[in-house]
Amino acid sequence: MSRLSDHLIVAPILLPLVAGALMLALGGERRRSVNAAINVIVTFALVAIAVVLLCAADAAPSGVAGVYRLGDWAPPFGIVLVADRLAAMMLLLTSLLASAAIIFALARWHRVGVLFHPLFQFLLMGINGAFLTGDLFNLFVFIEVLLAASYGLALHGGGSPRVSAGLHYIVVNLAASLLFLIGVSLIYGVAGTLNMADLAARIPAIPAEDRGLLEAGAGILGIAFLVKAGMWPLCFWLPPTYAAAAAPVAALFAVLTKVGAYIVIRLWPLLFGDGAGASAHFGGEWLLLGGMATILFGAIGSLASQDMPRLAAYSVLVSSGTLLAAVGLGQTGVTSAALFYLISSTLGLSAFFLLIELVERGREPGADVFAVTRELYGDDVDEETLTEVGIAVPVTLALLGLAFIFCALIIAGLPPLSGFVAKFALLGAALNGSAGTISVAAWAFLTILILSGFAALIALTRAGINVFWASADRTVPRVTLIEMVPVVFLIMLCAVQTIEAGPIMRYMQATAQSLHAPQDYIRGVLGPAAVPAEQVR
Amino acid sequence: MEAVLALGIGVLAGSGVWLILRPRTFQVIVGLSLLSYAVNLFIVAMGRIRTDAAPILVSRAAGDPAQYADPVPQALVLTAIVISFATTALFLVVLLVSRGLTGTDHVDGREPES
Numbered sequence: 001m002s003r004l005s006d007h008l009i010v011a012p013i014l015l016p017l018v019a020g021a022l023m024l025a026l027g028g029e030r031r032r033s034v035n036a037a038i039n040v041i042v043t044f045a046l047v048a049i050a051v052v053l054l055c056a057a058d059a060a061p062s063g064v065a066g067v068y069r070l071g072d073w074a075p076p077f078g079i080v081l082v083a084d085r086l087a088a089m090m091l092l093l094t095s096l097l098a099s100a101a102i103i104f105a106l107a108r109w110h111r112v113g114v115l116f117h118p119l120f121q122f123l124l125m126g127i128n129g130a131f132l133t134g135d136l137f138n139l140f141v142f143i144e145v146l147l148a149a150s151y152g153l154a155l156h157g158g159g160s161p162r163v164s165a166g167l168h169y170i171v172v173n174l175a176a177s178l179l180f181l182i183g184v185s186l187i188y189g190v191a192g193t194l195n196m197a198d199l200a201a202r203i204p205a206i207p208a209e210d211r212g213l214l215e216a217g218a219g220i221l222g223i224a225f226l227v228k229a230g231m232w233p234l235c236f237w238l239p240p241t242y243a244a245a246a247a248p249v250a251a252l253f254a255v256l257t258k259v260g261a262y263i264v265i266r267l268w269p270l271l272f273g274d275g276a277g278a279s280a281h282f283g284g285e286w287l288l289l290g291g292m293a294t295i296l297f298g299a300i301g302s303l304a305s306q307d308m309p310r311l312a313a314y315s316v317l318v319s320s321g322t323l324l325a326a327v328g329l330g331q332t333g334v335t336s337a338a339l340f341y342l343i344s345s346t347l348g349l350s351a352f353f354l355l356i357e358l359v360e361r362g363r364e365p366g367a368d369v370f371a372v373t374r375e376l377y378g379d380d381v382d383e384e385t386l387t388e389v390g391i392a393v394p395v396t397l398a399l400l401g402l403a404f405i406f407c408a409l410i411i412a413g414l415p416p417l418s419g420f421v422a423k424f425a426l427l428g429a430a431l432n433g434s435a436g437t438i439s440v441a442a443w444a445f446l447t448i449l450i451l452s453g454f455a456a457l458i459a460l461t462r463a464g465i466n467v468f469w470a471s472a473d474r475t476v477p478r479v480t481l482i483e484m485v486p487v488v489f490l491i492m493l494c495a496v497q498t499i500e501a502g503p504i505m506r507y508m509q510a511t512a513q514s515l516h517a518p519q520d521y522i523r524g525v526l527g528p529a530a531v532p533a534e535q536v537r
Numbered sequence: 538m539e540a541v542l543a544l545g546i547g548v549l550a551g552s553g554v555w556l557i558l559r560p561r562t563f564q565v566i567v568g569l570s571l572l573s574y575a576v577n578l579f580i581v582a583m584g585r586i587r588t589d590a591a592p593i594l595v596s597r598a599a600g601d602p603a604q605y606a607d608p609v610p611q612a613l614v615l616t617a618i619v620i621s622f623a624t625t626a627l628f629l630v631v632l633l634v635s636r637g638l639t640g641t642d643h644v645d646g647r648e649p650e651s
Contacts, residue, residue: 137613144620151627160638164646167562167635170628171644174569175557177624181576181617185610189583194609 009068009083011049012091012128015042020121035117036106042121043098046128050092057088058507063514064524067134075134075526076198082134082525085511086339090131090262093343094255096493097350098124100486104354105248107483112246113156123149123252130259134525136184136194136221139263140177143228147173150256153249154241165240172237176227183221190214197525200270200518204277215282218271222264222283229260230320232294239301242316243309247357250309251350257316258346261323265335268327269515284330288441291325292448294318299455308356308463312349315411318452319345325445326426333429336512340505341422344497348410348419351490355403358479358487359467396479401468403484406491408460413453418497423453425505542582549575560649562632562642566625573621577614584610 019042023035056065065088068081083091102120110116126146133139151173154166188194190210191202206214227234238257242250264287272282298317305311322345326338406417413423426449430442497504514520549571556568584607592608632642639646 137616141616141620144624148624148627151624151631155631155634160646163631163635163638167631167644167646170624170631171557171565171569174621174624174628175572177621178569178572178576182579185576185580185583185613188610188613189585 006066006068008049008052009066009081009132010070012046012053012095012132013081013125015045015049016121016125016128020118020125023118023121024115029114032110032117036110039102039117039120040106043095043102043124046095046124047092047099050088050095053083054085054088054092057083057085058510062520062524063510064521067525068132076193076195079138080134080195080525081132082197082521083132084521084524085507085514086262086266087131089339089343089507089511090258091128093258093346094124094127094131097252097255097346097490100350100354100490101248101251103489104251104483104486107480109157109246109248113158115152116156119149119152119156120252122146123153125149127255127259131262134196136187136196136199138194140180140184143180143259144177146256146259147177150253153252154245156249157246161240162244165244168237169241172227176224179220179227180224183217183219183224186213186217186220190217195525196267196270197518197522200273200275201522201526203271203279204275206277206279208278211278215279218279219283222268225260225263225267226290226324227260228257229264229324230257230294230317231290231324232297232317232321235294235297235317235320238317239310239313242313242353243307247354250312250353254316254346254350254353257320258323258342261320261327261342264324265327265339265515269330269335270518270521273516273518275518281330284328285441287328288325288445289328291321291323291328292444294321294324295448295452297321299452302459303455305459305463308360308467309353311459311463312352312356315352315456316349318456319349319411322426322449322452325448326430329430329441329445330516331429332509332512332516333432334426335515336505336508337422337425337429339508339511340418340425340497340501343504344410344418344422344494347490347494347497348407348417351403351487351494352407352411354483354487354490355400355407358483359400359404361478397468399484400479401464403487403491404464404468406494408457408464410491410494412456412460414457416498418494418501421498421501423449538588539586542578542586546575546578546582549578560643560645562635562644565644566628566632569621569628570625573617573625577617577621580610580614580617 019038023038026034053065057063063085065083067075068083069075070079070081073079098120105116105120123146126142126144126149129142130139130146133142151166151170154169155162184194187199190206190213191199193199193202203214223234230238242253245253268283268287272279272284274280276282295318298314298319298321301314301317302311305314319341323338323342326334326341409415409417410419413419427446430445553568553570553572553575556564556571559565559568587606590604590606592606592611594605635646636642641648643649
């Protein structure tokens with residue numbers, strides 16, 4: 001590997017940091033157009049870097065594109081950044097979402113509050129760092145960076161509902177961060193290392209009397225991640241915050257819950273996989289149960305939602321719950337399908353958050369509440385609607401409606417888009433799991449997954465009918481081209497994911513295999529001399 | 538000494554949890570601060586409690602590691618202090634904004650009807 005590509009691994013962290021600092025140094029709000037230009041260029045550059053890393057990771061036989069030693073300290077002592085298949089994939093997803101969000105924000109949203117662009121870059125820095133790092137405490141630092149930026153962005157635009165939801169969001173996340181610290185220090189106290197790969201190599205050799213403490217630490221750490229991933233019952237902060245956030249911010253926040261899910265996907269098979277001795281599969285049943293409870297809670301919540309932002313926020317919970325439950329099943333096939341689902345649902349939800357803002361623009365606030373109430377009382381169609389028959393629907397509304405249908409198809413998991421491929425792969429993998437017999441857990445997962453798709457379909461159809469067909473006195477929303485392009489772009493990405501499902505699925509399978517058999521990862525980080533997990537005992 | 542430290546962490550964490558569950562934003566922020574003190578002490582305690590031992594090598598020669606205190610938790614705790622201080626300050630700002638917008642210091646932004 002050449003010198004340049006060695007340093008490419010640290011670029012997704014350094015580039016946003018330098019860009020954000022530069023924007024502040026250039027005078028912050030006084031030069032908004034310069035800031036916007038820097039933001040767009042850097043975000044697009046991040047896409048290119050992520051693509052290069054992804055190709056490098058896929059080409060490497062071990063699945064690790066490279067290990068970057070910060071300060072050139074050897075791994076168990078220094079902090080390492082690891083760009084493997086999973087990390088590269090998440091980097092690409094984040095940068096694609098960020099590109100869509102920043103283009104969307106250029107039309108209007110970046111003007112409604114201060115310091116949108118620097119905060120946006122710092123958020124990207126935190127997210128990228130969390131995906132790349134191979135050290136538990138460094139993970140904490142990057143999560144704090146992304147949270148600090150997200151506090152600012154969640155309040156972007158101001159107003160009482162945002163501040164009120166943001167207050168809860170901050171308190172919950174501060175408390176979760178403290179739990180994170182307790183978990184990390186417990187694990188350090190028992191295992192004596194913070195490096196993820198080193199930890200995985202040491203866990204089988206932990207003496208039995210310390211094992212309780214280690215598992216307590218891992219459990220507390222898990223609670224902290226699950227708060228961020230939004231697992232029931234730790235998710236009550238999520239719907240108000242996401243529903244209140246500005247549209248481009250909410251679109252980027254769609255990947256924030258996935259950071260929590262990513263850490264679970266990364267750490268749980270690594271630390272408590274088959275090679276973990278007595279601690280193997282510690283907590284797996286809780287992931288499965290919690291994930292299924294989250295799906296149910298999200299499905300019920302989306303059925304009960306009276307407005308679209310809240311509906312989208314509950315759909316985020318369904319997506320998060322599906323991921324956690326699929327990982328909790330602990331099978332390679334299900335994990336690879338779950339990764340495919342992660343990409344598809346995050347893109348779909350992100351497009352949906354952007355779309356909602358465009359659709360809501362032409363409507364009276366509170367119109368949905370009235371519509372749902374009207375439905376409950378069985379009120380008939382009012383006459384105004386009937387007189388409008390025959391008037392051509394303006395092109396904007398047709399476009400928005402079409403985009404809405406595609407988003408609904410992706411989120412509910414219906415053919416022909418990627419949501420269906422993802423759900424089908426999940427169902428197929430869960431059925432094929434343990435050869436011959438299908439476990440009760442797999443049946444329960446299947447049932448809940450299908451029910452949640454049905455619930456999402458009902459909720460989205462109802463919302464769509466209310467918004468596009470049933471409102472008589474609506475004005476056509478004024479939508480600029482620059483706002484429509486990101487939505488179409490995200491939906492097109494889902495279409496590409498459907499068409500290229502074969503190669504993408506192969507990539508996901510390779511990713512899932514290296515997640516569940518992490519010897520290559522451990523060897524890649526600690527060097528070829530590192531002892532494989534089996535031989536430590 | 539272990540008992541004193543354990544009691545101190547326990548009292549701080551207990552008071553912190555109780556205050557976080559209170560309905561006023563000021564109580565919540567004091568609770569978060571107390572909890573972060575408890576967590577910081579806990580991190581130091583996880584590096585094993587040693588007295589009269591330096592965390593950094595004192596002479597040029599590499600000494601016996603058993604004679605030194607574990608430096609990693611001390612480095613961790615410094616980072617944790619800085620981060621919790623910064624995020625608490627940020628929360629303080631949001632708390633004041635919320636007080637200004639809603640006119641109440643209740644965490645829900647409105648007084649409970651009673």
